[in-house]
Amino acid sequence: MLKDKVIVVTGGAGLLGSSLCEKLAKEEAKVVIAENNVELANKLKIRLKSKQVYVHYIDIIKKESIIKLIKDIEESVGEIDAVVNCAYPRNKNYGKHFFDVEYDDFCENIGLNLGGYFLVSQQFAKYFKNRGVGNIINMASVYGVIAPRFEIYKGTTMTTPVEYAAIKSGIIHLTKYMAKYLKGCNIKVNCVTLGGLLDNQPDSFLKAYKECCLNKGMLDSKDVVGTIIYLLSDLSTYVNGQNIIVDDGFTL
Numbered sequence: 001m002l003k004d005k006v007i008v009v010t011g012g013a014g015l016l017g018s019s020l021c022e023k024l025a026k027e028e029a030k031v032v033i034a035e036n037n038v039e040l041a042n043k044l045k046i047r048l049k050s051k052q053v054y055v056h057y058i059d060i061i062k063k064e065s066i067i068k069l070i071k072d073i074e075e076s077v078g079e080i081d082a083v084v085n086c087a088y089p090r091n092k093n094y095g096k097h098f099f100d101v102e103y104d105d106f107c108e109n110i111g112l113n114l115g116g117y118f119l120v121s122q123q124f125a126k127y128f129k130n131r132g133v134g135n136i137i138n139m140a141s142v143y144g145v146i147a148p149r150f151e152i153y154k155g156t157t158m159t160t161p162v163e164y165a166a167i168k169s170g171i172i173h174l175t176k177y178m179a180k181y182l183k184g185c186n187i188k189v190n191c192v193t194l195g196g197l198l199d200n201q202p203d204s205f206l207k208a209y210k211e212c213c214l215n216k217g218m219l220d221s222k223d224v225v226g227t228i229i230y231l232l233s234d235l236s237t238y239v240n241g242q243n244i245i246v247d248d249g250f251t252l
Contacts, residue, residue: 011087144168179241195247
């Protein structure tokens, strides 16, 4: 469905990004792993064993970096069809409980993540508008839709950072804003809201989380990529401004 489409994945070497890049390569797309960790991205490229996988550096909060990325891709790979915002940047103090979060850290993490999604989307939207077609997909979270279920973290050191809830809810509405603002530009802007992804969490948490779901509980990153592939394909031509939830019923 995606043969020879040029698709940029920011944070492409991360937990979700790497699974998506692997699936895109199997779909014979031209996959651009856009990363600030180029070493990790190159390791993924080697593992994928595809001549249609490319690695490019990006700093998602630097306008000049994004503009350079777009120019370099167009010159070396071809016209860009879509960008998927999978990056998950945060500072060293991220993850603290509510009363321990400093104002500066809150602002920095909002800027890194939500600000980065805004800037990447803004610059790619300019490119797509000039081209006459484009596709932007953002990654959000169930905690951008509902209030955190703090009770499932009982007995662990884990929590839902306040920045995370603010960022993910912001991403969902940013998606709708852009879709409406870009009316008439032939640019799709959609969001995929994820449930939790398996990443070596403690068993007590996984058990409590599963009790809130309908079947599996925490998802593997590969459980999510099919929805993204759908949004990238021609099957979703008139799906625009939507937030698709993939969470095994966690938000019910």
